[in-house]
Amino acid sequence: MYDYAIMNGLLYINGHWETHNLYIKKGKIALISDDFLDASQVVDAEGLEVLPGIIDPHVHFELDLGKYKSVDDFYHGTVAAAYGGVTSIVDFLDPSSNADELQLAYDKRIALASKSVIDFRLHACIKNPTGDLEEFVKKMKSLDIHTLKLFTTYSDSGRRTYEKDIIKLLELSKKYKFLLLAHVENDDLIVVKKDFTYQDLPISRSSEAEKSEALKLAELVRQHGGKLYMVHLSDGHTLEALIENYGDILNKRFFIESCPQYFTFTHDALEREDGYLYSFAPPLRSFVSRKLLFTNQKHIDTIGTDHCAFNIADKKGKMLFEMPLGIGGIEHSFTIMRHHLGDSVINKMTSNIARIQGLDGKGEIKVG
Incomplete structure (x- = not known):
């Protein structure tokens, strides 16, 4: 007997919609069939779509900036995620300069993430x-982490990684089979x-700052090999x-992630009375930039x-240099992006993420 049966649902399988029954045992898909078999719990999904669990590859729960801390802990953040169909998240360790710091950051984050009600991985x-x-x-790999994020900015807070080290990391990524992620400005x-x-965010962090970097x-990826994943691309001109210029490596060795906010708003939102709520980095861009994201969305690998x-209260009435930058949205991300891009967004939020970031057993409806 199976644990669960999802009956008569319209299943999203390999980019197509098919009507079948889905049987689950011990938390895994055990059978996809048109037969009616016994199960402890049965859900009638006739007239409903059955999708792979959405993966969010870029979240910051319990982010501690010293003076400010993000409002969602791993429990409340993942509850919101689950309501939005997100069944897996990938959060980040605190930035580390060496292997010893990395171990400490891992221990701290694992303890916090234990409150998660859905599956999680860590960058x-x-x-x-x-x-x-x-x-x-080597330390990172020993912790079963296969993705490493760097910053090309934030030199004022000691977070920047410079070109010589980026080149070395690209070379190491080939040897040790990991994916390099980059905040690109x-x-x-x-x-x-x-x-x-x-309101000065688009001046402070310009389109040219993102595009040039x-x-x-x-170019470094083309010359030195390895694989790099650009997080939160904000600008259609980029x-x-x-x-x-780089069609030969795009979507093969240079991957692109964007976010719902860049498809939904333009920098005009910063002129609103509550415009401080739309403050994040990279910032919102122009209408033309947003339009280019839609025009070229097939080249965006993930969301x-x-x-x-x-x-x-942390944001209201603050000057730019003293306010925390960031926005929420995990509960509504899939609904928003489905509205914008239709079915083409499904792979960007499921199988593409699993394939590019090495999340085995995620992103597809298939046995196992």
Whole structure:
């Protein structure tokens, strides 16, 4: 006898819709069949769609910035995720400079993540490395982590990783079979002034800052090999430039993630009375930029939320340099993106993520 049976549902299998019965045993899909078999619990899904569990590859629960902390802990954040059909998340370890710090960051994050009500994985995160990079990677792999995030900006807080180390990490990614993730902004083009407000975000963190750095990293991937995954691409002009100049590696060795907020809003939202609620990095872009995301959406591999919500009081009335940047949205991400892109978004939020980030047993409706 099976534990669960989902009967007569319209199943999303290999990019197509098929009507079958789905049988589950011990938390795994055991059978896809047109037969009617015994199960302890039966759900009649006639007239309903049955999709793979949505994966969010980019969340920040319980992010501690010192003065500010994101509002969602792993319990409440994953409950919200589950309501939105998200059954797996990938969060981040705190940035580390060496292997010893990485172990401490892992222990801390695992303890926090134990409250999760859905499946979770973790990305390692590196900052301005001071130790041996190969030892760092070996430690990461020993922790069963196969994705490593770096920043090309935030030099003011010691988080930036510089070009020579990026090249070394790309070379190591080939040897040790891991995926390099990158927050992509040109640090030299970011402008921070004391009198900037949230409305100045598009000036502070310009489109050119993202585009120029993305092209630079794509060139490093082309020259040195390895695989790199650009998180939260915000600007359609960046995407267009990558397509024009790096089509040979795009979606093969250089992968692109974008977020619902960039498909939904433009920088006009910052002019609203509550515009401070739309403050995050990279910031919202122009109408033309947003349109280019839609035009070239087939070149966007994945959608992640970059979910990082703060209390309203933490943002309201603050100058840009002193306010926490981030937005929520995990509960509504799939609904929003399905509205924007239709069925084409399903793989971007399921199988593509599982394939690119090595999440075995995720992202597809199939036996096992």
